[in-house]
Amino acid sequence: MNVEKPEPIPPPGMAAGALDGATDLSRSIAEVTSALRAAIDRLGGAIENARRPGQPLATVAAVTREAPLASLFVAFLLGIAVARRR
Structure with missing residues (x-):
């Protein structure tokens, strides 16, 4: 075998x-x-x-359309605040 x-x-x-x-x-x-x-x-x-009416994004969009320079200024200040925290 x-x-x-x-x-x-x-x-x-x-x-x-x-x-x-x-x-x-x-x-x-x-x-x-x-x-x-x-x-x-x-x-x-x-x-x-x-984005529905009465919700936060709809409100922000409406404010931005009515006062674009003021909205830009607020966004700029918010950006500075966030950048300084880091």
Whole structure:
């Protein structure tokens, strides 16, 4: 009775490793893309709700249309205040 050892399976080559890495990267990019799309949809809905009459963005837009220079001055002062905190 003569039993032969099976030949070992060679490890995957460099090309197979590169393909596995590319597949993993592609899946990761797809997951990030879908998460970003969901976040953008939620943000878009929040902005749309805030633009309704009587909501904060609608009020800010109306004030900006009526007094653009005063709004610019307030935004400038707010920017200075934020920059100094850092």
